[in-house]
Amino acid sequence: MSSPQLVAPWPRSLRAQLRVELLLLLRQPENLLVILVLPVLLLALFAGARIFPAGAGRPADFLIPGVITVALMSTGMVTLGISTAYQRYYRVLKRLGGSPLPTFVLVLAKAGAVLLVEVGQVALLLVIGRLFFGWSGAVLGAIPLMLLGSVCFAGLGLTLAGALRAELTLGGANGLYLLFLVVGGVVLPVDHLPSWLQPVAGALPPALLSSTLRAALGSTAISGSTVLLLAVWTVVLAGAASLLFRWE
């Protein structure tokens, strides 16, 4: 059988698939709301009104790492998770499974689309922070942490999509998102939470990411145990996502 030459070279299918995945992420108004509007709004609102913990320097120093965490949750957990669940619901994944598109190309395309959107989000938030709120910080050193957080949230979104029906993924991802906005140390510091909640909140991915991003961007010492715990979450969630993934 001469099937190899029937199939397009994978870089060509990757380019086409990446373009479509990107289009799908950005085409839906509800996606743009969580991907762009919400993180920018949080930054503008809290920094503009100077709502931030005392002794944290400028408001943007506290808020920028928080809203970057929110942005990564928006894209990886909410948008990727929900869109994947609905792609299964509409039998898109089943149909792709019956096409010559290699699985690794589909995964690369989805990861690439999410990453491109996230680069745009982070750049936008940093520019706004810089122009309007006098933010400055060490971005380069924070990039590996952002990547780690990004994989972690994408893993969480895909785990939900694999474990739950589409409607439940929609509800679950949005519910977790709201919860993480409160307990993730993003605009409200974890130590302002009730004392019984602090250890739990502090061990969840959003608070781990926002606190270590705060250290990295502010050029203070990064806690090794925080990064390690975030890495453990990432491995567990990425593993669960690939175990639970279903084509139909």
Next chain:
Amino acid sequence: MSPNPVVSLRGVTKSYGPNRGVMDLDLEVGEGELLAVLGPNGAGKTTSVEIMEGYRRPDRGTVRVLGLDPVRDRRRCIPQLGIMLQEGGVYPSLSVGEAVRLFAAYFANPVPPGELLELVELSDRVRSRYRTLSGGERQRLSLALALVGRPRLLFLDEPTAGMDPRARLLTWEAVREQRRRGVTVLLTTHSMEEAERLADRVAIINQGRLVALDTPSALIGAGGGGVVELETIEALTVEGQARLSALASVERSREVAPGHYLLRTASPPQALVEVASLLRDEGPQVLRLQVGGGSLEEVFLELTGGTD
């Protein structure tokens, strides 16, 4: 039959609990043949096709598609198949043109998207999002996506379900064209007319078992007697069906699909009158009521039993 069948099933069994799935299926499809798999809803048509497409692994039996195991040799098998699912399969927010170009990018030598959209008469819908298409338009797009890779073997799962007559004729012509080009086609349907018009051979499946496999004319020749076909705007209730079977001239009746019934009768004219008057007094509006004798309907009714 043929020395190198394109599809070959031997003793294939796949069960999803009682009365669901397929039992001991033996089937061969020759190169360039168009085989229609005919059966009532829930007979196991989709299960059979999904086994051949490699979506399902049978509990027992052997499956060969283009000489390959469609599950184990999926990477080699899939590029040669054109698959049309019963529904869905396209990102709802993608446009017709985007969907076709995406699938074209998976193949080394795809049919040009413009040519394909002309074939299924969707050229004027190229910018429309999938979610805004009618049911028939979605089916035609799905057919176009199945054809884009110039498949050797085409699987069409109820390709014309829910289509208006014009779209149905268009789809039939597109399928015949594939057949003329030497593509092997396997389609499922519960439309007798579709099977009779398109198929070289018809496999009738009932309750997961193959009950007949022959050319349409041989199957029709084996029948005899009178059949009345009834289509109603909505499905009959259980009591409604019982009343249908209880009519004096009706020997037995069979629900092919909700709202679609075949009645076996010694006297078709009398059955027409009785059915018409029964449904005039009660029950849903009649869409079609006609004598269908001497056709596949008869054979189908004969072979799939029916409520006495």
